[in-house]
Structures are given as structure tokens and as C-alpha cells.
Amino acid sequence: MKIKSLLLLVAFVFSYQFTYSQSKYEWKQASAAGYTYKYVTNDPMQTRFYTLKNGMRVILSVNHKDPRVTAKIAVRAGSNNDPKDHTGLAHYLEHLLFKGTDKYGSLDWAKEKPLLDKIEDLYEVYNSTTDVAKRKEIYKEIDKVSGEASKYAIANEYDKLMSSIGSQGTNAHTSVEETVYEEDVPASSLNKYLLIQAERFRYPVFRIFHTELEAVYEEKNRGLDNDGKKMYEATNYYLFPTHNYGQQTTIGTIEHLKNPSIKAIRQFYNTYYVPNNMAIILSGDFNPDEAVKEIDKQFAYMQAKPVQEYKPAPEQPISAPIIHDIYGPSAESMRICYRTPAEGTHDVLMIDLISTILSNGKAGLLDLNLNKQQKLQSAGAGLNQFKDYGAFCLTGSPKQGQSLEEVKDLLMEQIEKLKKGDFDESLLEAVVANSKLGEIQGLEGNDNRAQALMTCFIQNKGEGWDKSVSWLDDEAKITKKQVVDFANTFFKNNYLILYKRKGEDKNSLKVEKPPITPVETNAGKQSAFVTMIKNMPSTPVKPQWMDFNKDIQHGKIGNASVLYTQNKDNQLYRVYYKFDMGSWNNKLLPFAFSYLSFLGTEKYTPEQISKAYYSIASNFNLAAGSDESMVTITGLQENFTKAVTMFEEIINNCKANDAALAAFKNRIMKSRSDAKSNKGAIMKGLTSYAVYGAKNPFNYSLTDQEIANITAEQLVDLLHNLMNYKHTIIYFGPESLSKFxxxxxxxHKMPATFKDCPAAVKFNRTSQTANQVLFANYDMVQSEINWVRNTSLFNAEKQPMIDLFNDYFGGGMGSIVFQTIRESKALAYSTYASYRTPSKKEEPYTISAYVGCQADKMKEAIKGMNELLNTLPQVNKSFEVAKVGEKNNIETSRITQDGVIFAYLNVQKKGLNYDPRKKEYEALDKISLDDITKFHQQELANKPYTYCIMASDKKVNMEDLKNIGDLKTLSLEEIFGY
Structure with a gap:
């Protein structure tokens, strides 16, 4: 589903000639608690827009659903604003805003500062030096001084600080026009959050610089291995030959990454990180009068400065098709892209509507004419709109025996149909109906609300929010004739075509590994500022436990059990039919479920079914897992009977279609082939092989011959009989249990007695007795290593220990693994470790540890992770932070709606009948760091592991792998089972 249909997520400032619903959605002004704010009438989010005296925008949306607050601090500066000779600067600055200030992140600022000044000066010399030998000498000095400076630095103190106040999802992102710092904090910690952020932006210190730069190098290399990212960057490059959208990538060039300037970064910060260019956006459980007062108090020190916005020269119109090839190891695909005008224009409104007419997942032209008819592997369309321009793209991938040029022709045919008006006018009404559903869904989540407000601030400082909330009304006024007239004006020979072909990318260059001496992290130490924050009083939050006897009502429909919770917030419903069988019971089940979307009945064609569901803003989905399957029907309660009645007609009366099956088999074979070129799928297969051995769930699949032998009657018979198998009915919606x-x-038709499910295949877990290496060869810049080991069976009594251990050892940026592998040794961008809990009581725990790093760092990375697996560093401060964070998360988590039912079903699999969080909460205070260390020694230390390694055999030394353990190079056939 597109972002737009989740919420009013992109703020459109429509042109003045467009007719607005101004009488309904108007800016008004009000005052409260001594502050004046603006708001838009009939805004479903009831957002307040403040402007403080120093120009900082404060945007508040109250939602009391959970005792938490989503917070975003947005800066209207991104890679567009990077200096031409220092691309990637805005993104790197984002990383450095996690390093602290002179008050935190430092043990002794007076001693640290001269060393940091020296590092800054050395980088300026390094930046201007071209002689290779001299550069190496300068870098050696940088490395040396950085080691000295690190003795006074406390790495990741920010992350530990945020964990200690219960924050979740500490993160940030940089894009072309924005840099945004994100947190999700308990409502009781909001004042602490604001105090921390005010300090964070007061005087950021760019410490631990060269190891963080190495993390950015790793991020760059990960992008070089990502064909999707290469396609995205190529789209911008060719659509915007003048604008920085295309001429400056967010992560920057390799050359500029090799020559950073701390002075330039500081200048960028001083220029753009000023209050009149920033906004604090809060959505959640707080008092807006108190919140704005506290924000003003904490951020009043910031002084406004003039900010010169990026003003690009206009792009020249595209007068003829632009065609380029992109190469990489993943599956072939292509896209047709059109440059769109500035955000806020009527044209962008029309293009966004057109993207939904073409592709909405059910009844768009691409959905019905291409995907439903299986004329290609897949097709879609979407708009990625920035402030000055945007990119509207149609995407497609070929089925077996089909060329990318043929895919292009099929996509172009749909543009021609649009221009001819070859679509039902009722589709426009259906778009609005589905947007209504999406708006309701989106308002439930704090992050959706904050994201919408953040986008509005970045694109127009929030001034277009009235147009955002009038979006549904404005869209409903657009006629089919207006759409067709616009399409004939807009879609001409003004497009870019990118063909993503399989092959070696000869333009790919990796960032070379510099010599880095591990730096000190001082993980067990703490600054006075952090001590002060921790000692601040806070209002305790009482945890809420699920009581399955009270929170879930039980009923019966025929011989099926019903689990029920009521939706008291809105008119959305979700009904599920849950079956205790999946692909392990019947390999054909997932094929039958997918095949259903191409079938009709005596009453309806497949196209009519899709149109009918889209017209009532409803949906159904069938999903087959390994040992259970789910049918889901969702929508607005007013359309419940229509949606369920039609599904019953489809599942019971679908007709076999041999032509659809032949096309379906073609696409299955193509998707199986494509999976073998997907590095994520390959690593998943390697890991499954490590956990289960040669016979494992990942490669438990049909052979090519078995697929060829499938008949339409087999699949249809399975669908017709589905409801004869035992299933549980789950309902979350506004109706009472009795009425439902x-x-x-x-x-819902059901038999007098249910059929027994076929017996499920059993997979035996491996028992590692010696180190083993499973290797898969893949054309990539990086290497990926996953350590795997099966341990003991599930034990509910051990769970509090395990969850606390995971948080302390490898669960986040403040964890031991992250601090050591990334912060101290600069060996990876992504790394983690986890003692994974099984889903069933009869299954064992699994240890999993991961490092993704440059191939030339692999040997060091393996050594570094092995040291942590064998010897657990004991850091009391980090342990206490992990414990407080675990308790805060439990205190402020609220499992509601149908989440209660699924939590109940999950604990049942573990042999429990209660909310396990209660026992965990009570047990946490009794667990000591010594307990964690003993657990580590018993379960992880000095144990044999299976090392799943994926890399290019041209970039790693295979002898190094043999030194780890018995080396087995797996073929793709062994990994995938076909």
C-alpha cells in the first residue's frame, strides 16, 4: 500500500487556482498558557503549530492511546546543501550528532579538546595533500592522536543515556532536503528528553571521528552492493542533471569521503542548525501547554540566523527519451521515470492521483491489465516527491523468456490506456474510499502522525497543513476528464528508461580499508551530565499486564472457536481464520493461496473481484506459513457483510483456469531463479542450513518437475476444502461478540466436523560439535558473516535473563557488540548478536551473531566477534542502563486491540497461559551482572559455531576460512533445494 493511503503523509500545497475546501479547513489562531499557536479547523490530528521567539517551530499532536511520545527534531538541510567539494557532509554530520558535547561523552573536556583540535588540523592537512606516501604518514598521526583523545571520550554515551530514560528506536536519517533526529520516549521522560536534546544541539563535539568515518565508508560499500540503491541514484542522476537531487548523493562520493574536513562540517552545522531552520515535532501522550513551555525553556538559548535556501537553476525540459543500462548481480528489472514539477502544484496532485489509478495493489491499470493477467513478473508505479521536483516511476520485471524491452512496451501501453480514458470512472471514487480507510489506520500511530508533520515542515515549514487535511475533499473533486486531459499533456517523450541488467558493474569501486588502531570506549564510565539526568526525579509509570481471561472474550460459530476483542476507537474491523497447518503440512498450500488471485467464479471474473474489493475499501489475504496459515479480511465495518460474502463465494466456488496456471508456473520459475541472485535470500538459506543441516525448512521446496506436474484441479480442490479444516476465528472490530x-x-460455511490436517514434516536441528564454515560465493564488495549455534530448549524461567543479556550484549548501539566492533575497532557498519527465543516450547534457543564488513576486514571482524563470544566484558554502567531500559520498555508498552489475541496465541505455544512480562519485570531487579556473565560462560563461551559466510571468492582468502573450521562451499542448488 502506498504511503499516501496510510495517512495524509505528504503535505501538498496546491496552486492558488485550485478550488480548496477553505470553509471547512482554515487556519485559525488561539492562545493557551501564555503561548499563541495556529491550527487548522477539522484537522483529525488536532495539531498545534507554534513559532517560538527565536524562530523555532514547535508542532504538537496529542494522542493519549499509549503513554509514549514520538519525537522528531527536523532540520531543513540535507545533501542538497552539501558543499560541492564535500559531498556527504550533511549525512556524516548526522552521525556525529550522536557523539556528545563538552558536557557529556567526555571524561575530561579540558584534556580532550586540545587533542581534538589537533585532529581537526591534521585532517585539513590530509585533505589538501595529494602525495600518497605523505597522506599515509599524516593518517598514521591522525590514528595516533585519535587513540590518545579516545582515552577521554565515552563512546555512545548518548545512546546509553536515551536507553536509561526508556527511549526506543533511537535513530536519525539524512535525505536530500532534511536531517531528522528521532526518538520514541516514555511520556514520563519527556522533560528529560528535551533537556538532553537541548544540550545535544548546544555544542556538539565531533569526537571519535576517524572510526565513525570508517562506519560511513562501510555504509557506502553496502550501497555499492545494493542494486536497488544504484537504480535510485541513477534515476536522480539522469532526471536531475542540474539539481543537487541528482548531482550530489546523500552519502557522498568516495573521493570526498576520503578527504573529510572537520572545519567544513562545523561550518555546515553553524549555518543550518539554527532555530529558524528547525522544528521539534511531538506526537503522543503529553500536555501541549506544558510541552511548549518546556521546549521554549530548554531551547531559548538558540539564536536565529539568516538561512539561505538552496536555489537551483531550473532543469531544462526532457525532450526525448533518455535510456541507460545499470549492471549488478541481482534480478533484472526496469523503470520508466518522469520528472514532476514542484511540490505544492496542482500538477503534483494530479500525478499522485494518477499513480493510484495506475497501481493501487488491487484495481489499478497495472494491477488488472498486467499483474492480474500475468503478462510480466510484476509491475508497479509510484511518486517520490521532493520540494523542487519529483520522480514518477513505473517499474516492471520480466517473466521467463521476456526481455526488458518487452516489459517497457507493456508499461507504455498502460500509459496510453490512461491517456485514452480506458478505465472506469468509479475508480476515482474507490481511490477516495480507500484513502478514507488509510486515514483512519494512519491516525492510530504516533510515528505516522509525526512523519506527516515532519514532511510538511521540511517542504513548506508547515504552512501547507491546511491543504494536507483538505486532501481527501480536494481529490474527490477531480473528474475523469481532468485526469485524461492532464495525462495527455504530461506523458510525452519526456521520460527516462533504466534497464537493470544482470552483469558485472565495472564502475563499482570500494573504499579502501585504512589502518585503524582500536580506540578506547570507556564503556564503564559516566559523565557528570549523565549522572545529573539519571538523578532527576520522574513520575513512575505503572505497567499494565494483559489478563487473557478479561481482555479476550470467547465464543463459538458452529464447531469453530472464536477469539474476540472490541474496537472502541473507530469503525475498522479485522477478521481472521487461523489454521494450524502450513507448507510443512502440504507443499502445495502456498501455491494454491497465490493461484487464487488469478481465479474467478461463475459470478465474478478475477478483475471484477479486485474492483469490487477496492470499491468498498476492503481487502482479503491468504498467507501460508510453515506450520500455520491465515486468512485475513479487513475494512470498514459498514462493508463487513459484502467483503465476507464475496470471499466465501471466491474460496468455495473458484474455477480452475489452466491458462492462468501455466502463466503462474512461469512466474514461479522466474521468482525461484531470481531468488538465487538475491544475497539476502542466499544468507537466509545459509543460516537455515546451519540451524537444521542439509534438510532444512528453507530448501524444503518442490522440484522443477513437481511444479510442472501441478494441475489446476489440485490447487482448486485444496482451496474448496480449506474451510473444512479446523480453524480458529479471530475478530477485532466495533460489533459486539454476539452480533458478530x-x-x-x-x-461463513463450515462442516459438521473438521478434517484432520495432514501430518507436518519434521526438521531436526543440528548439534554443533566443532567449528564449521558454510560459504556462498557472491559478487559483492562486502562480506557478511553470521555465527549460528543451537542451544537448550525453551525455558520460561530463563527468559528474563535472556532478554536482559540480549540488551546488554548485542541488542543496540549501546551494546557491548556494537561498541566494540563498530565504535572501537571500526570493523563494520552493521553488527549485532542475540540469544534468540524459539516460538514453541519444544524448540531450542539459537545463538546468532552478525557482522557485515568490507571483505578485507573479514578476518579481523571474525577475530573481534569471537573474542566477545568467548569473553564477556563486564561494564556495570552499561548493565544498569540495559536493566533500566528493559524495565522502562515493559512499563510503557501497551498490548492492545487484536495484539492481545495474538500475544495469547503466542504464549500458548510456549506452554504458558499468562502475560510473561509480569514475571520478567519482577525478576529483573534480582539479576546481577555476575548472573549475566555466568550465563554467557555457560551458553556462548568457547563453544563451536557454524560460520555462515557470503562474499566474493576473489576478495577473501579461502585459506583463512579453512583455518576457522571445516569449510563447505555450498552451491545454490544445495542452499535452495532446486
Whole structure:
């Protein structure tokens, strides 16, 4: 589903000639608690827009659903604003804003500062030096002084500080026009959060610089291995030959990454990180009068400065098709892209609507004419809109025996249909109906709310929010004739075509590994500022436990059990049919579920079914897992009977279609082939092989011959009989239990007695007795290593220890693994470790540890992780932070809606009948660091592991792998089973 249909996520400032619903959505002004704010009438989010005296925008949306607050601090500066000779600067600055200030992140600022000044000066010399030998000498000095400076630095103190106040999802992102710092904090910690952020932006210190730069190098290399990212960057490069959208990538060039300037970064910060160019956006459980007062108090020190916005020269119109090839190891695909005008224009509104007419997942032209008819592997369309311009793209991938040029022709045919008006006018009404559903869904989540407000601030400082909330009304006024007229004006020979072909990317260059001496992290130490924050009083939050006897009502429909919770917030419903069987019971089940989307009945064609569901803003989905399957029907309660009735007609009366099956088999074979070129799928297969051995769930698949032998009758018979198997009915919606069961009993056909499910295949877990290496060869810049080991069976009594251990050892940026592998040794961008809990009581725990790093760092990375697996560093401060963070998360988590039912079903699999968080919460205070260390020694230390390694055999030394353990190079056939 597109972002737009989740919420009013992109703020459109429409042109003045467009007719607005101004009488309904108007800016008004009000005052409260001594502050004046603006708001838009009939805004479903009831957002307040403040402007403080120093120009900082404060945007507040109250939502009391959970005792938490999503917070975003947005800066209207991104890679567009990077200096031409220092691309990637805005992104790197984002990384450095996690390093602290002179008050935190430092043990002794007076001693640290002269060393940091020296490093800054050395980088300026390094930046201007071209002689290779001299550069190496300068870098050696940088490395040396950085080691000295690190003795006074506390790495990742920011992350530990945020964990200690219960923050979740500490993160940030940089894009072309924005840099945004994100947190999700308990409502009781909001004042602490604001105090921390005010300090964070007061005087950021760019410490631990060269190891963080190495992390950015790793991030750059990960992008070089990502064909999707290469396609994205190529799209911008060719659509915007003048604008920085295309001429400056967010992560920057390799040359500029090799020559950073701390002075330039500081200048960028001083220029753009000023209050009149920033906004604090809060959505969640807080008092807006108190919140704005506290924000003003904490950020009043910031002084406004003039900010010169990036003003690009206009792009020249595209007068003829631009065609380019992009190469890489993943599956072939292509895209047709059109440059769109500035955000806020009527044209962008029309293009966004057109993107939904073409592709909405159900009834768009691409959905019905291409995907439903299986004329290609897949097709879609979407708009990526920035402030000055945007990119509207149609995407497609070929089925077996089909060329990319043929895919292009099929996509172009749909543009021609659009221009001819070859679509139902009712589709426009359906778009609005589905947007209504999406708006309701989106308002439930704090992050959706904050994201919408953040986008509005970045694109127009929030001034277009009235147009955002009038979006549904404005869109409903657009006629089919207006769409067709616009399409004929807009879609001409003004497009870019990118063909993503399989092959070696000869332009790919990796960033070379510099010599880095591990730096000191001082993980067990703490600054006075952090001590002060921790000692601040806070209002305790009482945890809320699920009581399955009270929170879930039980009923019966025929011989099926019903699990029920009521939706008291809105008119959305979700009904599920849950089956205790999956692909392990019947390999054909996932094929049958997918095949259903191409089938009709005596009453309806497949196209009519898709149109009908889209017209009532409803949906159904069938998903087959390994040992359970789910049918889900969702929508607005007013359309419940229609949606369920139609599904019952489809599942019971679908007709076999041999032509659809032949096309379906073609696409299955193509997707199986494509999976073998997907490095994520390959690593998943390697890991499954490590956990289970040669016979494992990942490669438990049909052979090519078995697929060829599947008949339409087999699949249809399986679908017709599906409801004869035992299933549990789950409902979350506004109707009472009695009314729901009465209504569904008249719609949902069930047998007098259920059929027994076929027996499931059993997979035996491996028992590692010696180190083993499973290697998969892949054309990539990086290497990926996953350590795997099966341990003991599930034990509910051990769970509090395990969850606390995971948080302390490898669960986040403040963890031991992250601090050592990334912060101290600069060996990876991504690294983690986890003692993974099984889903069932009869299954064992699994240890998993991961490092993704440059191939030339692999040997060092393996050594570094092995040291941590064998010897657990004991850092009391980090342990206490982990414990407080665990408790805060439990205190402020609220499992509601149908989440209660699925939590109940999950604990049942573990042999429990209660909310396990209660026992964990009570046990946490009793667990000591010595307990964690003993657990580590018993379960992880000096144990044999299976090393799943994926890399290019041209970039790693295979002898190094043999030194780890028995080396087995797996073929793709062994990994995938076909």
C-alpha cells in the first residue's frame, strides 16, 4: 500500500487556482498558557503549530492511546546543501550528532579538546595533500592522536543515556532536503528528553571521528552492493542533471569521503542548525501547554540566523527519451521515470492521483491489465516527491523468456490506456474510499502522525497543513476528464528508461580499508551530565499486564472457536481464520493461496473481484506459513457483510483456469531463479542450513518437475476444502461478540466436523560439535558473516535473563557488540548478536551473531566477534542502563486491540497461559551482572559455531576460512533445494 493511503503523509500545497475546501479547513489562531499557536479547523490530528521567539517551530499532536511520545527534531538541510567539494557532509554530520558535547561523552573536556583540535588540523592537512606516501604518514598521526583523545571520550554515551530514560528506536536519517533526529520516549521522560536534546544541539563535539568515518565508508560499500540503491541514484542522476537531487548523493562520493574536513562540517552545522531552520515535532501522550513551555525553556538559548535556501537553476525540459543500462548481480528489472514539477502544484496532485489509478495493489491499470493477467513478473508505479521536483516511476520485471524491452512496451501501453480514458470512472471514487480507510489506520500511530508533520515542515515549514487535511475533499473533486486531459499533456517523450541488467558493474569501486588502531570506549564510565539526568526525579509509570481471561472474550460459530476483542476507537474491523497447518503440512498450500488471485467464479471474473474489493475499501489475504496459515479480511465495518460474502463465494466456488496456471508456473520459475541472485535470500538459506543441516525448512521446496506436474484441479480442490479444516476465528472490530457471531454464522460455511490436517514434516536441528564454515560465493564488495549455534530448549524461567543479556550484549548501539566492533575497532557498519527465543516450547534457543564488513576486514571482524563470544566484558554502567531500559520498555508498552489475541496465541505455544512480562519485570531487579556473565560462560563461551559466510571468492582468502573450521562451499542448488 502506498504511503499516501496510510495517512495524509505528504503535505501538498496546491496552486492558488485550485478550488480548496477553505470553509471547512482554515487556519485559525488561539492562545493557551501564555503561548499563541495556529491550527487548522477539522484537522483529525488536532495539531498545534507554534513559532517560538527565536524562530523555532514547535508542532504538537496529542494522542493519549499509549503513554509514549514520538519525537522528531527536523532540520531543513540535507545533501542538497552539501558543499560541492564535500559531498556527504550533511549525512556524516548526522552521525556525529550522536557523539556528545563538552558536557557529556567526555571524561575530561579540558584534556580532550586540545587533542581534538589537533585532529581537526591534521585532517585539513590530509585533505589538501595529494602525495600518497605523505597522506599515509599524516593518517598514521591522525590514528595516533585519535587513540590518545579516545582515552577521554565515552563512546555512545548518548545512546546509553536515551536507553536509561526508556527511549526506543533511537535513530536519525539524512535525505536530500532534511536531517531528522528521532526518538520514541516514555511520556514520563519527556522533560528529560528535551533537556538532553537541548544540550545535544548546544555544542556538539565531533569526537571519535576517524572510526565513525570508517562506519560511513562501510555504509557506502553496502550501497555499492545494493542494486536497488544504484537504480535510485541513477534515476536522480539522469532526471536531475542540474539539481543537487541528482548531482550530489546523500552519502557522498568516495573521493570526498576520503578527504573529510572537520572545519567544513562545523561550518555546515553553524549555518543550518539554527532555530529558524528547525522544528521539534511531538506526537503522543503529553500536555501541549506544558510541552511548549518546556521546549521554549530548554531551547531559548538558540539564536536565529539568516538561512539561505538552496536555489537551483531550473532543469531544462526532457525532450526525448533518455535510456541507460545499470549492471549488478541481482534480478533484472526496469523503470520508466518522469520528472514532476514542484511540490505544492496542482500538477503534483494530479500525478499522485494518477499513480493510484495506475497501481493501487488491487484495481489499478497495472494491477488488472498486467499483474492480474500475468503478462510480466510484476509491475508497479509510484511518486517520490521532493520540494523542487519529483520522480514518477513505473517499474516492471520480466517473466521467463521476456526481455526488458518487452516489459517497457507493456508499461507504455498502460500509459496510453490512461491517456485514452480506458478505465472506469468509479475508480476515482474507490481511490477516495480507500484513502478514507488509510486515514483512519494512519491516525492510530504516533510515528505516522509525526512523519506527516515532519514532511510538511521540511517542504513548506508547515504552512501547507491546511491543504494536507483538505486532501481527501480536494481529490474527490477531480473528474475523469481532468485526469485524461492532464495525462495527455504530461506523458510525452519526456521520460527516462533504466534497464537493470544482470552483469558485472565495472564502475563499482570500494573504499579502501585504512589502518585503524582500536580506540578506547570507556564503556564503564559516566559523565557528570549523565549522572545529573539519571538523578532527576520522574513520575513512575505503572505497567499494565494483559489478563487473557478479561481482555479476550470467547465464543463459538458452529464447531469453530472464536477469539474476540472490541474496537472502541473507530469503525475498522479485522477478521481472521487461523489454521494450524502450513507448507510443512502440504507443499502445495502456498501455491494454491497465490493461484487464487488469478481465479474467478461463475459470478465474478478475477478483475471484477479486485474492483469490487477496492470499491468498498476492503481487502482479503491468504498467507501460508510453515506450520500455520491465515486468512485475513479487513475494512470498514459498514462493508463487513459484502467483503465476507464475496470471499466465501471466491474460496468455495473458484474455477480452475489452466491458462492462468501455466502463466503462474512461469512466474514461479522466474521468482525461484531470481531468488538465487538475491544475497539476502542466499544468507537466509545459509543460516537455515546451519540451524537444521542439509534438510532444512528453507530448501524444503518442490522440484522443477513437481511444479510442472501441478494441475489446476489440485490447487482448486485444496482451496474448496480449506474451510473444512479446523480453524480458529479471530475478530477485532466495533460489533459486539454476539452480533458478530450471529452475522458471521450466516456468512461463513463450515462442516459438521473438521478434517484432520495432514501430518507436518519434521526438521531436526543440528548439534554443533566443532567449528564449521558454510560459504556462498557472491559478487559483492562486502562480506557478511553470521555465527549460528543451537542451544537448550525453551525455558520460561530463563527468559528474563535472556532478554536482559540480549540488551546488554548485542541488542543496540549501546551494546557491548556494537561498541566494540563498530565504535572501537571500526570493523563494520552493521553488527549485532542475540540469544534468540524459539516460538514453541519444544524448540531450542539459537545463538546468532552478525557482522557485515568490507571483505578485507573479514578476518579481523571474525577475530573481534569471537573474542566477545568467548569473553564477556563486564561494564556495570552499561548493565544498569540495559536493566533500566528493559524495565522502562515493559512499563510503557501497551498490548492492545487484536495484539492481545495474538500475544495469547503466542504464549500458548510456549506452554504458558499468562502475560510473561509480569514475571520478567519482577525478576529483573534480582539479576546481577555476575548472573549475566555466568550465563554467557555457560551458553556462548568457547563453544563451536557454524560460520555462515557470503562474499566474493576473489576478495577473501579461502585459506583463512579453512583455518576457522571445516569449510563447505555450498552451491545454490544445495542452499535452495532446486
Amino acid at each position: 457471531t450471529t452475522t458471521l454464522a450466516g456468512l
